[in-house]
Amino acid sequence: MPSTPSVALIGIALLGNLVSGFSCGAPMPPLPTSSSSTFRLRNSMPPHHRTILSSYSTNYFYGRGNPLQHSPFASNNVLTIRGGALGASTSSSADDANKSSPAVVKDLNLTAGNILASLWGSCGVVYILVKAIKRVLPIALEPFSKNGGVVPLTQFQLAAYILTCLWFAYVEGYKGFQRKFSPLVVSRSFTLHPSSSPIHHVLLAPLYSMGLFHATKKRMIVSWSVSLGVATIVAAVKRLPYPWRNIVDAGVVFGLTWGTISILGGYIISLITGIAPIDVDPELPEKKTQ
Known part of the structure; x- marks a missing residue:
C-alpha cells in the first residue's frame, strides 16, 4: 500500500492535469465526428450545454476562426473557463474570485505620473x-x-x-x-496615483511605501516597531568595542x-512586466462604507 506522501503526490499530479485541461493555454480537443457519438454526447448534456456544443461544432468544423472566440465564456480575449466544467464560471464570477483571492495577478496602470x-x-x-550602507561601510x-x-x-x-x-x-537580506x-x-x-492619491502620500512616498502610515493597523505596528527596534540596536552596537562593532556592522x-x-530588482521586474508583485498584499486600510 503506498505511503501517505506518495498518495498526496499522486493526488496533486491528477489535480494538476485536471486544471491544465481547462487552462487558457490548452486548446479544446476536437469533438467526435461520428453522428451517433455526437448524438449520445448531446443527449447526456444539459440543454444549455447542447447549445454551446452546437455553436462550437459549427465554428470548429467549418473553419470560422477560433471557435473559442464565439464562446460565451470568452471575453476580451481572456478565456474564463478555469478549473471547472462548461458553464461553471462566468466573467462576473471570475471577477468575484479575483477580488477574494490574494494570489491574483494585478495589472499595473503604468502612466507617466504613476x-x-x-x-x-x-x-x-x-x-x-544606500545612505545607511555608506555610513556603516567604512567601519x-x-x-x-x-x-x-x-x-x-x-x-x-x-x-x-x-x-x-x-x-x-x-x-536580514533574504x-x-x-x-x-x-x-x-x-x-x-x-498604489500611488498622483491624480487620486492625497498629496502627502506622494510627497512622503518612501515612508508610505514602508507602511509607516495609511496602512492596516497591524502593518503600522510592525513597521514602526521594526524602525524603532533597528534604531535601538544601532545605538547599542555603537557602544561595542573593536572589533565586535566592526563585525556586526559588516553583517x-x-x-x-x-x-x-531586492527592492531595485523587484521594482524593475514589475515595471517591465506591468504586473504587481504576486501574492503580496499592500496592506492598505479598508475603505469605510457609508
Missing part, C-alpha cells in the same frame, strides 16, 4: 538604505585597513566576521528584505545591500 510616483516611493527607500572595512594603528583580526574574529556576514545576508519587506515596498509604491552592510538589490 511611474514617477512609484519610482519616488521605491527608490526613496533605496536611497535611505565594517576598518579591520582590513592598511593603517598601522589597526589591530588585525585573529582567526577566531575573522571566522566570526564571515559567519556574521552570512547570517545577516540570510536572515528572509527579511527579499521575502517580506521589499515586495511590500514595491507593491505599495505602485549589517551585507543585509542592507541585499535588501537594496
Whole structure:
C-alpha cells in the first residue's frame, strides 16, 4: 500500500492535469465526428450545454476562426473557463474570485505620473538604505585597513566576521528584505496615483511605501516597531568595542545591500512586466462604507 506522501503526490499530479485541461493555454480537443457519438454526447448534456456544443461544432468544423472566440465564456480575449466544467464560471464570477483571492495577478496602470510616483516611493527607500550602507561601510572595512594603528583580526574574529556576514545576508537580506519587506515596498509604491492619491502620500512616498502610515493597523505596528527596534540596536552596537562593532556592522552592510538589490530588482521586474508583485498584499486600510 503506498505511503501517505506518495498518495498526496499522486493526488496533486491528477489535480494538476485536471486544471491544465481547462487552462487558457490548452486548446479544446476536437469533438467526435461520428453522428451517433455526437448524438449520445448531446443527449447526456444539459440543454444549455447542447447549445454551446452546437455553436462550437459549427465554428470548429467549418473553419470560422477560433471557435473559442464565439464562446460565451470568452471575453476580451481572456478565456474564463478555469478549473471547472462548461458553464461553471462566468466573467462576473471570475471577477468575484479575483477580488477574494490574494494570489491574483494585478495589472499595473503604468502612466507617466504613476511611474514617477512609484519610482519616488521605491527608490526613496533605496536611497535611505544606500545612505545607511555608506555610513556603516567604512567601519565594517576598518579591520582590513592598511593603517598601522589597526589591530588585525585573529582567526577566531575573522571566522566570526564571515559567519556574521552570512547570517545577516540570510536572515536580514533574504528572509527579511527579499521575502517580506521589499515586495511590500514595491507593491505599495505602485498604489500611488498622483491624480487620486492625497498629496502627502506622494510627497512622503518612501515612508508610505514602508507602511509607516495609511496602512492596516497591524502593518503600522510592525513597521514602526521594526524602525524603532533597528534604531535601538544601532545605538547599542555603537557602544561595542573593536572589533565586535566592526563585525556586526559588516553583517549589517551585507543585509542592507541585499535588501537594496531586492527592492531595485523587484521594482524593475514589475515595471517591465506591468504586473504587481504576486501574492503580496499592500496592506492598505479598508475603505469605510457609508
